[in-house]
Amino acid sequence: MADLQLATRAAAPLVEIVRNIKPDQLDAPTPCTEYAVRQLVNHLLFWGPSLEGAGRKEPVPAPAASETEVDLTGGDWAADLAAQVGRTADAWSQSTAWEGTTRVVGPTELPASMIGGMVVCEMVTHGWDLARATGQKPSWDDELLEYVHEEITRTAEQGRQMGAYGPEVPVPASSSALDRALGLMGRDPGWRR
Template sequence: MSHVSEAAEAMAAVAHTITDDQLANKTPCTEYDVRALVNHLLFWGPSLAGAGRKESVPQPATSESDVDLAAGDWRGRLLALLDDITSSWAPPSAWAGETSMGTPQTLPAPVMGDMIIGELAVHGWDLAVATGQRLELPAELLAHLHDTMFAGVEQGRDMGMYGPQVAVPADATTLDRILGLTGRDPSWA
């Protein structure tokens, strides 16, 4: 099983139990409540899947806030999107060469793939803690994610993807170290 599929499955497990009355809950990702974070995932998800197929995917909405969670089954749409991301990154060809998220700027496919793993894992945690759940990620995925995030954290911060690092104890779990790197407080409640 790939790290993309592991991160997607973990997020899907969380999504299965989110109730509509939890959509207004705040998340550790300060700019988003649960609804806005699901909007974010639904808006950018097709581009994440398209990057694995090396194809540009037009966005169905003009902005994240235009995604309508009331239009149909948001949970079903999110789960289908996670499946699409997983299948698009499954072939070895997805990890070769350059790719993009529908913009002229390209990145090496392994870098983009690792960014997607981070997006799914960290936002999966955001959704989990915002709705009183735990995110279960395999130790091997967490070790890989820590190494790739640590290597690119300053670039991510410069791009506005991460906030200032949050200090964690020396004996913190790998997940807590990853969250601290992204600017999240692992003890957020």
């Protein structure tokens, strides 16, 4: 079973990053090329309830609209996202979250440990995307980043086939675990705005 604090350890820096995004940075590009900051925040807000529900083994009904058809970045989106990330981390901090199978959306059951790994990796990589786009320097612990690298190594080919990851970006073997994970996902660890 995974360390029950993985999601909490991934979430804390993400919440700090979100709280430090300035309103004039919402249209900035991110290393996640299909999203500017606003769209990436919207993506996290849109899928957050489903990822939280998967951890609680309480699937959330499929949204009526796609994430590109809704804008969840109105109002106090930073507080909303920080709260959602916290709830998701709490859900994945329970041993039952990682056991058996669960669903994100729809009827397909998947191994809960696979979904939990995806949740942790999403928090770290999208946190990195937002940090790079807004000039912040996030800090996750080395053990967590090794876990993220191992998870992404296991799922990289499948992620590419599904269109979730881009073509691998070559990264020296001596690079940090985070940089190697980013390269596997198709991100350039040296990306600058």
